[in-house]
Amino acid sequence: MTFYLVSAFLYLAAAVIMVPLAKRFGLGSVLGYLMAGIIIGPALGLVGQETNTIQHFAEFGVVMMLFLVGLELEPRALWKMRHKLLGLGGLQVVLTMIAIAGLALAFGLAWQTSLAIGMIFSLSSTAIVLQTLSEKHLTNTEGGRNAFSVLLVQDIAVIPMLALLPLLALAQFTPDSSTLASNGHHTQTLLEMLPPWASALAVLASIILVVVIGHFLARPLFRMVAEAKLRELFVAAALLLVIGIAALMSLVGVSPALGTFLAGVMLANSEFKHELESNIEPFKGLLLGLFFITVGAGINFVVLFENALLVTGLVLAVMIIKGVILLGIAMAFKLKNVGGWLFVLSLAQAGEFGFVLINFSVSQSVLPPDIVQILLLVVAITMFLTPLLFIAYDRIIVPRYQSKSEEAQSDNIEERGKVIIAGIGRYGQIVNRMLTASGVSTVVLDARASQVETVRSVDIKSYFGDATRPEMLHTAGIEEAQMIVIAVDDHHGAIELTQHVKQFHPHVYILARAFDRGHGYQLRAAGADSVVSETFYSALETGSSALKQLGFHPFRVEQKMHAYEHVEEAASDELYEAWKTGSEGERYSSDFRQLFLKLEQAFKTALQRERHEKHLSEDRVWAPPPKRYTDELKDNDQSQ
Amino acid sequence: MSRKILLLMAHPAIHRSTVNRSLFKLADQVDYVTAIDLYAEYPDHHIDIDVEQQRLRDHDVVIFQFPMYWYSTPAILKEWQDLVLEYGFAYGSEGKALHDKLFICATSAGGSEDTYCATGYNHFSVRALLQPLEQMASLTGMRYLPPFVLFDSRRAADGEALKTHQKRWRDLLVQLQQHDVDWSFADQAKRSENCLEQLFLRGETP
Numbered sequence: 071m072t073f074y075l076v077s078a079f080l081y082l083a084a085a086v087i088m089v090p091l092a093k094r095f096g097l098g099s100v101l102g103y104l105m106a107g108i109i110i111g112p113a114l115g116l117v118g119q120e121t122n123t124i125q126h127f128a129e130f131g132v133v134m135m136l137f138l139v140g141l142e143l144e145p146r147a148l149w150k151m152r153h154k155l156l157g158l159g160g161l162q163v164v165l166t167m168i169a170i171a172g173l174a175l176a177f178g179l180a181w182q183t184s185l186a187i188g189m190i191f192s193l194s195s196t197a198i199v200l201q202t203l204s205e206k207h208l209t210n211t212e213g214g215r216n217a218f219s220v221l222l223v224q225d226i227a228v229i230p231m232l233a234l235l236p237l238l239a240l241a242q243f244t245p246d247s248s249t250l251a252s253n254g255h256h257t258q259t260l261l262e263m264l265p266p267w268a269s270a271l272a273v274l275a276s277i278i279l280v281v282v283i284g285h286f287l288a289r290p291l292f293r294m295v296a297e298a299k300l301r302e303l304f305v306a307a308a309l310l311l312v313i314g315i316a317a318l319m320s321l322v323g324v325s326p327a328l329g330t331f332l333a334g335v336m337l338a339n340s341e342f343k344h345e346l347e348s349n350i351e352p353f354k355g356l357l358l359g360l361f362f363i364t365v366g367a368g369i370n371f372v373v374l375f376e377n378a379l380l381v382t383g384l385v386l387a388v389m390i391i392k393g394v395i396l397l398g399i400a401m402a403f404k405l406k407n408v409g410g411w412l413f414v415l416s417l418a419q420a421g422e423f424g425f426v427l428i429n430f431s432v433s434q435s436v437l438p439p440d441i442v443q444i445l446l447l448v449v450a451i452t453m454f455l456t457p458l459l460f461i462a463y464d465r466i467i468v469p470r471y472q473s474k475s476e477e478a479q480s481d482n483i484e485e486r487g488k489v490i491i492a493g494i495g496r497y498g499q500i501v502n503r504m505l506t507a508s509g510v511s512t513v514v515l516d517a518r519a520s521q522v523e524t525v526r527s528v529d530i531k532s533y534f535g536d537a538t539r540p541e542m543l544h545t546a547g548i549e550e551a552q553m554i555v556i557a558v559d560d561h562h563g564a565i566e567l568t569q570h571v572k573q574f575h576p577h578v579y580i581l582a583r584a585f586d587r588g589h590g591y592q593l594r595a596a597g598a599d600s601v602v603s604e605t606f607y608s609a610l611e612t613g614s615s616a617l618k619q620l621g622f623h624p625f626r627v628e629q630k631m632h633a634y635e636h637v638e639e640a641a642s643d644e645l646y647e648a649w650k651t652g653s654e655g656e657r658y659s660s661d662f663r664q665l666f667l668k669l670e671q672a673f674k675t676a677l678q679r680e681r682h683e684k685h686l687s688e689d690r691v692w693a694p695p696p697k698r699y700t701d702e703l704k705d706n707d708q709s710q
Numbered sequence: 711m712s713r714k715i716l717l718l719m720a721h722p723a724i725h726r727s728t729v730n731r732s733l734f735k736l737a738d739q740v741d742y743v744t745a746i747d748l749y750a751e752y753p754d755h756h757i758d759i760d761v762e763q764q765r766l767r768d769h770d771v772v773i774f775q776f777p778m779y780w781y782s783t784p785a786i787l788k789e790w791q792d793l794v795l796e797y798g799f800a801y802g803s804e805g806k807a808l809h810d811k812l813f814i815c816a817t818s819a820g821g822s823e824d825t826y827c828a829t830g831y832n833h834f835s836v837r838a839l840l841q842p843l844e845q846m847a848s849l850t851g852m853r854y855l856p857p858f859v860l861f862d863s864r865r866a867a868d869g870e871a872l873k874t875h876q877k878r879w880r881d882l883l884v885q886l887q888q889h890d891v892d893w894s895f896a897d898q899a900k901r902s903e904n905c906l907e908q909l910f911l912r913g914e915t916p
Contacts, residue, residue, distance in 0.1 A: 248820065632756050695797035703849070 080117060081124075082477060084110045096464075098205055100198050101457035104357050109368020117367055125425070129300060131195050131357025132422060134350055136225065136327040139200065139218070140334020141343050148335055151199045151219055158216055159223025162417070166192040166393045173387060178428060181443075182238035186436045189231045190428055190445065191388050195519030196221045196327070197358055198456050207550075214699065220417055228325045228423050229273075233623050234258050235427070237434045272322045280315055280329050284336025291343045296519035296534055308349040314643035325423075341522045342533030344515065345535040347545035361422065369450050384448045388456065393418040410469040415459040419452035424638065488513060490551050490578075492537035492567060493558035494525050497583050497604060503557050513546045517558070538563045540570060553579040556598070560590055566598045570595030591649045610634060613699045633676040711835075713812070715743045716769035720776045720787045722749055728867040729818045729860055730777055733879050740886050744769065748786050748807050755789055767807055771886050772852065774843065775816040777863070780833075781839045781883040791846060800850040809851035812886065815840055816879070818863035826861070852893070856906050858882055885910040 092102025110116045171188030175181060199217060200209075207216040288311060295307045314331050319329030336345060374381055396417055400410040428445055431437040437445070490512040491502050498514070505512050514532035516522050522534045535542045539557065548554070554571055558564050564582060571578055582598035584590030590601045610631055617627045648662040663707035717737050721730045724747065738745040744765065752758070766772065776783045814846045817836065824833045824837075836859050837844070847854040858879070866872040889910040 632754070695802065699797060700804055 072560075074568055077117060077120065080110050081360060081363055085363060088675070089359070096461070098202055098457050098460060099359070100202055100362055101454075104366040104454050104457070107363035108369060109270065109366075111367025112369055112371040119666050121364045121367045125361065125368065128357050128361035128364055129318070129422060129426075130326075131354050131361050132329050133327045134312060135197065135200060135333040135358060137312050137330035138347060138350060140336075141338050141347055143335055144338040145335055149372070154219040154403075155223050158403060158561075159220045159227075161402075162220050162395065162400050163192045163224060163227050165399075166392055169391050169395060170388065171447040173252060173391065180240060182240055183437055186235060186238055186427070187445065188432045189235070190210075190383070190424045190431070190449070191392070191420050193224045193228070193421045193423045194221060194392075194417045195419055195453050195456065196225060197361060197422055198419070198638065199416050201358060202457060202460050206464070208412060210248030211409060211412065212405065213409035213416070216400075216403075216409070216413050217416045220413075222331075222421070225331070227327060228426070229328065231427060232323065232430060235431055235436055236434045238431075239434050240436060240477050269322070273324055276318050276322045277329075278322065279318065280332050281336055283311075283315065284333040288333070288337055289340050289342065292340075292345075292521050292534075293523070295344075296345075304345065305349045308346050308585075309353070312350065327617075341519075341526055341532060341534045344513070344533040344542060344545045348535065348541040350537070351541070351545065365422075365450050365453055368446070369454070370443060370447060374447055377447075379593060381444060381447050381451065384444070385451045385455070386421060388448060389418045389452055408467060408471045412463055414689065415463045416456070418459065419456040420449040421453065424449040435527075437515070485551035488547065488551050490515065490537070490543070490546050490548060490554045492516075492554060492556050494521060495557065495559055496556065498557035499525065499530065501557065513551075515542065515546055538567045538570070538576070543571070548575050549577060551575075551578055553581060556580065556582040556593075561585060564589075565592050567598040568593055568598050586643075587650075591646055594646060595650065630677045634673060637669070637672045637676045641665070641672065645669065711851070711888060711890060712742070713770035715740075715883065715886055716765055717743055717745045717773045717775055718748055718786045718787070718790065719746065720748045720774070720790075722784050722786070724749065727777070729863050729872060729875070732872070732876060733775065733816065736876060736879060737883060740883055743883060748790060748896075749784075752786065755786060755821065757786075757790055757793050759793050759796070762790065763796075763799055763807065766794070766811075769811070769850060771812040773812070773814050773816055773886075777815050778819045778836070778839075781834075782842070793831040795846070795850060800888060806851065811852045812855060812857040812891070813843075813847040813852040815843060815857040816859075816882075817857055818860045818866075820864050823861040836909065853893075855891070855909065858906055882906070 085103060088106035088109065089099050089102035092105065093099060107121075111121060167185070167188035169188075170191045171181075171184040174184035174187045179187070199221060203209045203214045203217065209218070210289070291311075292304070292307060295304050311333065315329045315333050316326035319326040337346065342597075355359075393414055396414040397410075400406075400413050405413055423555075425446065428437065428442060428449070432439065432442055432677065489505055491498050491505075491512050491514045494502065494514050495518045498516075502512055502514055514525075514530065516525075516532060516536045517534075517536040517538040521535050522532050525532050535545070535546070537543060537556075538560075539545070554567075556564050557568055568580055568582055571580055578599045581600045581602070582593040584593055584603045585600050586603065586605075590603055593601045614627050614631045617630065618624050622630075645662065645665050648665050651661065651688075715737075717734070719730065719734045721727050724731055724734075734745055734747065737743045746765070748757075756819050766833075774783065774787055776787055782788070795801065795808075796805070799807050813874075817837060817840075819826065821830075821832055824830055826835050828834075830915055832839075836857050860866055860871070860875045862871065866875065891909050895909060
């Protein structure tokens, strides 16, 4: 127990110290984790052999990340990407595999071994690339999307690769039990016990099972859990889903990441999308961080220094070969400028699946044990260099294209940011309908699962989740939002939400719905940019209807209505200030009451007043000049 | 001489505009022009009379910028006149607030120039059609300048016409700010259309 606590402390301490430092110097979190790993591993020797085991555990972060990526990708979007996936991704994997295998052949390795090495280095690091892309808000750029397509294909390509590797076995490297021990990846699969046709069937059946679970079973389950209103139970349910699918996939020998990705896609349309995201994300973040630390800690400096020249040469060769192939593909697919460079620089490394394939190859006697250490080093170092390539992208590539793209865009109509709508009751529904009908993209949240279900049945896309929770706001995209409409039924929750958004996301415009005057003032004090009382305008309409029904001329009624609004608006600041000075205990001070009475009087005069010769009214409407006014008019032309 | 210009622009569908939006944007970037989008400011047509009267007091040139709608201004500019040009402010024995300000219409017309004459299907010149505004200027003591017109406006953006018009617009704003008007020439050419550029005494200040 003590041992685990101490090593957990070491990992956490290294991360907590190094990552903020790395971020401060603009290096990104991934490099921070990697350096933390180097410090506690090879540099200080605080952690040792157990990193390998921890790494397998931490790879689960990648599985969770793919689940989250899937959640962001609706099935239709995935289908739309199919050409890109096959074209970009397929070409990248095949071409890189051939080129690297060729290089290995040139080194005099057997063709089987060369092919295995080609497979290992054709893969890039999903973990580093996606993490860095989202950190730099590049996920939705052209280059980012294309990079993602390739990563997705690579994750799929791992399945046939794992199937193919045993066929490349070489007799001279019969498995050595010690190398097998560290690898938990293949030993527990069902496949080994089954004939090939049955194993193919098992894979197919489990993929179908994932789709069925994602599409039909998960939602009722989550709805039931949501109704229980226990926060930790939802976290447990979310973990249950991800871990369950990962376990199933491992059993049949399919990449667990791919399985959870699929489940994520199936749930991308569901109302629980954001709630799931906000629950899984902290686990993913921590595990990925741990994974990066173990990559850093796993760099074997002894082997590195003994073969410094060879390793450096191989690292450069791998990155240049991958880069050149990516560049060729980018050009063939007309990916130009900034997007093309992002595509090339982000994917020119080997990845975590490389570790998996290396271990697997060793166990299948495809790789001679003597080159394994070198290969592991090359994979780790290319991963280590990737954040540096992103920095190069930021500092060298982006500035070169910036001025050009700004010019080109200056004439476009400015893009509207998205709007978060908290609360989809009677009020939020109207607001949302107006916005979406005008083409504004909204993210609708409501803390009542039953309400979400109801509005979903009338085609309002909404998500289950309590907007007053900061991590929920985060997954709903508050960072990129332009505005939040607060229409939650909970009076106090609305005020807290306003305060939170004002404090942590000051760029977001806050539109709040108030229940009454006092609530409105509280929202205003909490920092709402605009407050609308839910009853004010409907009551005004009712008053107008009454006047019209009583025989007042409709246009005159319209003017009275406007006058009322105007007086209210003009007095609102003064009333608010009076309310603020009132003590906590009594809601309205006597000052406030007096002002309110004054307001009553102002309404009366404004609504009764006609437009006179000397304008007294605050609300003036058209009125005739005095009866004899023509007597005094002269021709201005003649007077000049 | 340095005049301050008040530009009152009325276009009920500015998002579909090609001509007026670009002219308005150009004017908005000029520091001596106060450019007001009336439909944006008063989407419900409830015009704030006090604000508008103060704006008039603060400026020396008033421009109405609008696309021709049924041979006149869009509705809000009429409402603006009805409400803002009050007795005792703009006319009447006490109403001298607008005296000696310059007034000009900058408008765009869908028809080509040759349709705006007695033999064309529009029968009247633009200046003739805008006579109510000319008389409004007269009664309120403003000096009326011939309208600044872009004809054939729906097709202007396709060719060079809009670019030329924008150039003329920039020059006009400079002239309105700095140059004196040759009133004797203006009187001679009183009812003519195309004398706007010749009206200004270039670079001279008294």
